[in-house]
Amino acid sequence: MAAASTTGASSSSALSNSLTLDPAIRTWVLVPISLAMFLIGVIRHHASRLLATGPRKVELKAVRESQAVMRASRLRMNHAWISREASFRMRRAFFNDKKEGVLQQKVKNNNPQAQMMSDPSMMQDMMMKNMSMIIPQSLTFMWVSFFFSGFVMAKAPFPLTQKFRVMLQRGIDISGSLDVTYVSSLSWYFMNMFGMRGLFTLTLGEGNAIDDTALMQQQMEQAGAGMDKANAFVMERENLELIEARDGMVYEKAEERAAKVLKRALRAR
Template sequence: MAEDLVLDTAIRDWVLIPLSVVMVLIGVLRYFVSKLMRSSSVPDPKIVKEGQVIIRARNLRAAANFIPAKSFRSRKAYYSNEENGLLHVPKGQAQNAQAQMFSDPNMAMDMMKKNLSMIIPQTLTFAWVNFFFSGFVAAKIPFPLTQRFRSMLQNGIDLSTVDVSYVSSRSWYFLNLFGLRGLFSLILGEENATDDTQRMMQMSGFGFDPSKVCFLAFDV
C-alpha cells in the first residue's frame, strides 16, 4: 500500500523553490550568452531564399484541403515541375546536408557554440542538483497517477511504497528542464535562443533532401 508523506515546508523553501528559480535564471543566462556568441556574418541570400521556398511549400501542403483542386495542381507544378520547378534538383547536383554544413566554417562554428552553451550549463546544473538535493521528496502532484509514472517522477528514490504522485528533487529538475519552454517564450519572446539548436538543424537541412521533398510534400 502506498504511503502518504507529510512534506516539510523547509523542503519547499530550500529545495523546490531554489531549483525552479535556478532553472529559470540559467535559461535566461543561456539566452544572453547565445546572443553574444552568435556570429555577425551576413546570411547567404541563396540559402535564405531556399528556406522561404520550403516554408511556402509546407504551407501549401497544409492548406491543400482548403483550396480548389485546380489551384493546388497548378501550385504543385510550380514547385515540383521537373523542368523548372523551384524544388526540383537535377540528379547529381543535390548536396549532402552535412557536407554543406562542414563546407561553411561559420555554420559549423555556430553549431558548436550553441551546443556548448546548452550542454555545459545542463551538466553543471545536474551535478549541483545531484550533489546537494539528491534523495529529497520535493512536491506532490494533486491528482492520482499510475505506476508507469514512477520512474519519471521519482528518479533517485528507491521506495516502491511511496505514492506515485510524489516528485523527487531530481525528477523536479528534469520536469523544469523540459517544461519551461512556454515560460521562456513569455519572458524572452517566441524567438528565444533556448530553441536555437533545434531551429538551426531545421534551417541547415539536417535530414532534408530537396529532390525528395518535391514529391513527399505533395503526397496528398
C-alpha cells in the same frame, strides 16, 4: 503471522499515504531549483544571442530556383481562377517553354552535409549551439544531484498510476513503498527542464534560444537531405503539361449556382 504481516503492510501503507513534508524543503529545495533553472535559461538565451554568427548568406540562384517551384505549384493549384485561356497558356509557357522555360533549366543539387563540412562558420555555429545547450544542463544536473539528492519535495494533488513512479521518484531509495504522487528533487529538476518552455516564451518571446527540441530539430533538418530541385522541376513541369482542357472558371455562372443553392435551402424549410 498472516495477521501480523497484514497489519505491518497496512501501517506502512498508511505511513506512505500520510507523509508530512517539511515546509523548509519548499524554501530551501523547491524554490532554489526552480529559480536556478529559470535564471540559467535566461543566461543561456542571452549567451546564445551573443555567440550567434548571424544569418548565413544564401545564393540568389538557389532562392530563385526554390521560388520558381513554389510559383509553378501555385499556378497548378489555382489555374481555375484565371479567366482567359490565353493568360493561363502564357503563364504555363513561362515555366515549360522548351527553350526559355524556367523549369527547363538545369539545376544542381547541393549536398547539405558536404556544404556543412566545407563551411567553417556553419560548423562553428552548430558547435556553439550544442555547447550552450549541453554544458549548462550538465552543470545544473550535477548541482542538483550533489546538493539536493534524496529529497521528497512535492506531492501531486491527483491520483496517479504506478507507471508514473519512475518519472516522479528518481533518486530516492524508498520509492517502492512510497505513494506514487510524491515527487523527488531530481524528478523536479527534469520537470522544470522540460516544462519551462511556456514561461520562457512569455518572458523572452517566441524566438528565444532555450527551446532545445526546436534546436535539435533544426540541426537534424540541416544534416538531412535538402530539396531535390531537379526532381521538383521535372514534377512541376509534368503537372503543368497535364492541364490541357479546363472545364471552366470557378466563378463562371456563380450567380446561377448560388440561386440554386438558395432555392434548395428555402424548399428544405
